[in-house]
Amino acid sequence: MPPAALWRTLRAHQVYGANTDVGKTIVSTLLCKALQPQGPVSFLKPVSTGPLDEADDRHIQRYAPHTRTQCLYQFDEPVSPHIAAHQPSQRTTSVPSVPSDRQLLDAIHQTLTSWAHPHQPAHALVETAGGVHSPGPNGTSQADLYRPLRLPIILIADARLGGISASIAAYESLQLRGYDVHSVLLFRDDYYQNHGYLHAYFAKKAIPLVAVPPPPPRPDPTDPDAARRDVEAMRRYYEHTVREGRLGSVVEALERKHVERWERLEAMAEKAHAMIWYPFTQHRGVAAQDINVIDSACGDYFQSYQRDTLEVREAASASASASALRATFDGSASWWTQGLGHGNPDLALSAAYAAGRYGHVMFPGNIHEPALALAETLLQSQGNPRLQRVFYTDNGSTGMEVAVKMGLRAACARYGWDASTEPIRILGLKGSYHGDTIGVMDCSEPSTYNKKVEWYRGRGHWFDFPQVSMKEGKWTISMPETALGAELQYGSLSEVFDLEARLHSEAGRRYRAYIHQTIQRLVQQEGVKFGALIMEPIILGAGGMLFCDPLFQRCLADVVRQHPELFGEQIAPQPSSPTGETEGNRDWSGLPIIFDEVFTGLYRLGRRSAASFLQVHPDISVHAKLLTGGLVPLCTTLASEEIFRAFLSAEKSDALLHGHSYTAHAVGCQVAVDSLQTMMRMDHEGSWQEYQNDWTIPTPTTETSVWSVWSHGLVRDLSHAASVEGVFALGTVLSIALKDQQGGGYTSTAAQGLQQRLAAGSEQFAVHSRVLGNVLYLMSSLTSQPGSLRGIEEVLRGELL
């Protein structure tokens, strides 16, 4: 991924046409001439099709002679590049074969960088071929192909009949991809008057539009002197148009927008420092220069502004290549939300479609297609016959508040407890985290995250638990309590997940006994009333990327379901199947079981549901983050029909009285449907086969197959590193626990050095990561490219091995 295109001195713009044949090259020629008084002007045609003597760079050379021109790839046929590039007569000027999209981007970036003088202002125009969506050599729409560079755009509008429509549609397609259009030009046509309409249209968007005189008509081709006459007429046209100052306001606007963009980028960190109150941030000690200015993002990469520090200035003096933006790998998957790449145009269009079709539809009493389609898709995706109802909220925290309200109500109703007079608690794991609202903070044990919140009152019991990580080449399960037995070791992660075998092991027996005894003591001796079992299956995220032994979580669910007598006086079903339901009976037993899959669900760990690793069907399941593929907040709380029925009564006030204004907002639901279906299709099509092959040890039990996008070899090698305490990878998650003399935990600073070194990166490339105490983790999206990930693995190896 090259950095996006921005240099302090070079004013580079990309010229897009609203359609083919709208006069892009003529307008570019005018611009080259008009810009020349400002400094050197260069013209780059990345891909050109058609006979060489008509090529656009030749035209520029002829009529704007002081312009430096370059064409990277030239194809003979005057057709779209994706066809021309594969014609037998194809010929390229600089490399022998059709370039990949990445090669094309790199070549453009290198060329522009070579044109960026360290100090002298200069201009460059990068001209596209055809219209905005005309395909590049490999068939990618140019608007998508060139998006990683995100050059500011000069749009050449269409002056012909139909040109208003073509121009606005082209503009919308560019907007949809996050481009900024800095200027619009078109030929003046007094009959169709498109310039008048479009001027008013773009004025509302603060985009200047200039209508230039149309070029002279082509001379009669039967005239033997036509070629010479044409050249003379064009030369006069260019001279006259520029001399008359027809492009003065464009030149001024381009300069102004370039300067404004710079000034803004320079000022943003200071302004944010003065104005923004950041989440989970101790502001004391945070300086303005600690704040990263993100100019845009694409795929797995942020484009971060490189502040013009003294070092940067010196680097710029030393070489012309210092770019003002740097590609930074989004190694936290933007707080675990990112799934299908930043700036994904399909999701942008999904969002826009729902916005255009509905806006927002208030939800109670109404149904709309995106909300229903998402409910259907999600319920189907989970493969859990218990889950039959979908409740929508806005984020994991509110979805968990709903889950807790559901669980507590069901338990109190069954056991006849009056929650207004006696405290009802939840059963969970230490290190759990379910969100930042006070109600769900109460579901976690007192910790750094919550204990200073004035209204926090932890309401539960939390088990310490055995943790999995690779140490010195072995998958190791470390026990927190002697009652749970000695440390276990396995040769593969698949064995750790082979619950069928492990349930009957000594460890399984010890786990169940310990859990049973603990609950019995709390309930019978201490009189605690429990209303729900809450777990983050497999990995407890915010608590520190704690990889819980899946056998322990399975045993916890089994004990709760198989021993309802522990919790209250009732006659309850005693399910015998592993997932907890028997034929026709999906009622909860013991306690409602809530799985918080906000982080771990929906392919984050490589599977549609994290519950499937445990082969437990929860009664309530909460999903968010990846749900919308990394675009907008949305959360679903799925529940069984039996939980739902606990709220049915003749009283309105017995209903689940929860519901945010934007409940089931159409934009979020539509994006979620499209994200989920995309991920399910990738799964079905075997998009991750290469990763799976790397991790799979041939075994007949494919059900328990576990894999990661991070290579098995990296995990093994890191587990031997001197500074590494343990490491694991699962799905898109890589977690590295560093040794800490002070004992680790959230306040540890052991991982900060590594984090800072990754962030410092190289001149053009860095890695954003997050730490949780002594743990540094990296998280990819589901569309991350192996090449990209292996590059980051090399960086890690360089740092740690």
Place this chain on the structure above:
Amino acid sequence: MPPAALWRTLRAHQVYGANTDVGKTIVSTLLCKALQPQGPVSFLKPVSTGPLDEADDRHIQRYAPHTRTQCLYQFDEPVSPHIAAHQPSQRTTSVPSVPSDRQLLDAIHQTLTSWAHPHQPAHALVETAGGVHSPGPNGTSQADLYRPLRLPIILIADARLGGISASIAAYESLQLRGYDVHSVLLFRDDYYQNHGYLHAYFAKKAIPLVAVPPPPPRPDPTDPDAARRDVEAMRRYYEHTVREGRLGSVVEALERKHVERWERLEAMAEKAHAMIWYPFTQHRGVAAQDINVIDSACGDYFQSYQRDTLEVREAASASASASALRATFDGSASWWTQGLGHGNPDLALSAAYAAGRYGHVMFPGNIHEPALALAETLLQSQGNPRLQRVFYTDNGSTGMEVAVKMGLRAACARYGWDASTEPIRILGLKGSYHGDTIGVMDCSEPSTYNKKVEWYRGRGHWFDFPQVSMKEGKWTISMPETALGAELQYGSLSEVFDLEARLHSEAGRRYRAYIHQTIQRLVQQEGVKFGALIMEPIILGAGGMLFCDPLFQRCLADVVRQHPELFGEQIAPQPSSPTGETEGNRDWSGLPIIFDEVFTGLYRLGRRSAASFLQVHPDISVHAKLLTGGLVPLCTTLASEEIFRAFLSAEKSDALLHGHSYTAHAVGCQVAVDSLQTMMRMDHEGSWQEYQNDWTIPTPTTETSVWSVWSHGLVRDLSHAASVEGVFALGTVLSIALKDQQGGGYTSTAAQGLQQRLAAGSEQFAVHSRVLGNVLYLMSSLTSQPGSLRGIEEVLRGELL
């Protein structure tokens, strides 16, 4: 607003061209011929430009002779309709002048309705002019102009050079407006091969594409027999192409999609009933047919599916006009979120731009333009120099959780309280509501909304307060306590808001004394510790649209700020200015004051801030709902620098440990910036002058001007109605309290009858409203049209007077 276009038997499609001159009419002719075996086919050209003998409907008549054709408006000049319509030679076939957009829509809807047989399947094609964005007669882009009908679309793609780009861009512009494209057709061109590329492109979107043979070339115009030859060649072309079955798959696809759409609309309510757990809904007693199926929304109107009940069937038998969709006024502004109209294409594009530029950027440590721009815009908009910091969350409830965490921390720090050992409470008003998460539920007194939530524990003291409404033509302030004096009456709402005058009145004196005594008693006698004052300024929304006497809220803020000695031992500033700050000192005094403007802020009540009515500058202010103009969830908690400083320390754990995954998501921030700037521009441009004139009694104190989109005359007249207890309107809100023998309140059913009658509506038009106990309210957006609102007022008058 006509209903959107859907009939059971009539398959109506709109034909859009990717550009002008792509062969729309030729393809339409092919389609008319190909569809004729399925039943009657009609062709509608709403607006045609160019010489009459070339008109598209004439072409259809000639080559697909059994087609019924109609052109509504014909203009001579072969230019865009917005120019042709204003040429001197313009002539129309059916009405004498240029139609308004609304007239055009009505005419199309009427024509199609007249073509809808009660039982016999039929087809209609509605052909547009030029490309998707070609302007209609009044300059509106066709894609916007025809959007209220939301006909399914047949897109004619462009087979020429550049046509791939034009076709995809046109498709994206249609998607952006929430249209469904049911089929794509284009001419086959084996040189450019656009059909191959586009086939693959649209296949990914499950949209069938058919390439039809290109029409024969036009004969040489010098041939005297050219016209006859052309007609013959075209006739052969049409016959041959249809006979060969080239359109068979399109005909099949159109039929299949029509049937699928119907089946889906028929099934959605049942499916939702089985699968969705609705917010704030007691599901017992809710039947599937109670659920409204919203097919789309546009402006102020939902398009609701009219279930095919027996009555509808009978209506359909009786007349051909029964449409399957009905326009329903969104009278709750979709739970108070709607501000700029459903399906607003500008906001859809804003959302798409941010999605395309960023996706989501994890927020801690980073800044991006939409988040910064929104912070700047919001702080500036509030005109409150205290507010200097912006904290982002996802909805009003989470934003209020943050506000409470802020306020409690600041108070505990100043007064030296240990909140882990002693309960800290908040001071508020009865009937307040701040959201559904448990922490902010605790900020409201026990009520129907919260008392059955298992973990709810009300933590506060809540004042009963004087309420404003118009009764029998007088603005009346009803007192809840004898200590507050007798009922007050005013001639105008402006007088109620004239706080400068009222502060020194007997009422002001009584209010202050009562508040002071109450707090003194609670703190000194009962030992209560208060951590914050929380108010919804002016109107308490969810609590029942309670209009609080602004003087009471003002006095509450004044007493808290002027008597810090009431709350704890400290030396605190004694502000003397009305807004509470003195030169250079913006520190809080007494208690941090939190304004929950989630509902009342950002022009909901006609002003940028609800606080401005009280002339109180809160220390913390929360905004959501209208913030994003009715599109996606987003919330901001604004705070003073002094509140911010209470969290600064050397300890990370002293930070405000709150932050959802999608904090400051770019899509929401961008939409909010554009919404807010749009509303501020409307304000600046005097867009609501007509409404303001209706309410203004000439007075020099424009500061206290109050107005509503609902007419003053309606409020006055309703206040005299026999069944009405009181009524008020402010900004976009109209609230009607109905008399209830049982005393009113949330469980009252007094307003349900009125609600049901409004919902029943007429055949083509209904009003969705919400009730809170005995109160029925209506809420418009800020772009609602006076004509539309007056129509609804007529319905109300009919029901209540």
